[in-house]
């Protein structure tokens with residue numbers, strides 16, 4: 109285990125409208141100080157959650173010891189008749205609207221809920237992608253965030269374990285969401301936007317009460333990589349936008365994606381950092397990315413044999429936070 113803090117920034121954010129002021133401590137940490145040597149940690153993460161055939165495939169993957177982390181949009185657990193239960197977070201006078209639709213018929217919605225429950229029982233991690241997938245959340249107030257989180261937990265009450273991790277729609281958020289995290293027990297975000305990307309680094313954000321830390325969470329950046337000669341974040345949607353423009357065939361896409369993931373896996377293994385494979389349930393009818401994801405898991409297992417662990421975001425959080433507290437104790 110190497111050196112601990114790289115650097116520390118203290119910054120403040122005004123959180124609620126009654127001018128209550130919270131202080132945050134932001135520490136940039138190195139994965140390699142906290143993750144085991146000679147082990148590749150892979151996180152298969154998805155968002156979307158509408159398609160039931162994909163839930164069945166996720167359950168199948170979990171039977172092969174690959175437990176994905178699925179960031180679910182909770183509107184898919186409301187059927188067409190229930191959609192008015194969802195109050196628009198940025199205009200509480202409106203209800204029943206969403207950027208991604210709702211769960212469809214009662215039968216399909218019930219089937220989906222049954223599959224999510226089964227997946228969670230088998231070890232799939234069910235986390236939050238909030239509700240209506242609205243753009244512009246970077247401009248939301250503390251009250252809007254609160255309403256959105258409150259409703260997410262209301263619509264996912266059927267889950268045996270509450271979600272504790274989040275990937276925001278469009279990866280968009282602002283500092284007003286921080287004290288809402290504390291209220292709802294959110295432990296990590298996957299993001300890209302708070303600072304320029306530095307390879308091998310993640311951020312720990314602590315909410316401070318005077319000098320005391322009363323709560324903390326992690327922010328995991330999505331890697332920046334070179335895909336087909338372009339720099340982009342490592343997410344299937346970003347590949348899709350580029351591939352569509354170039355009208356690549358399924359075979360070409362799969363070759364590019366798989367090549368990139370294997371190269372990135374090598375980089376992560378060498379540098380003790382987790383490999384985040386970030387996908388969506390549905391990519392405009394294009395199955396190439398889903399197929400690549402499945403192929404890559406098989407190839408990685410073959411290459412890394414007993415030196416690979418497929419973990420969920422909860423497991424990553426546990427590893428890092430345990431190691432973190434041991435290191436803090438050693439320090440003091």
Ligand SMILES: [Zn+2]
Nearest residue numbers: 155156277278
């Ligand atoms: Zn999304």
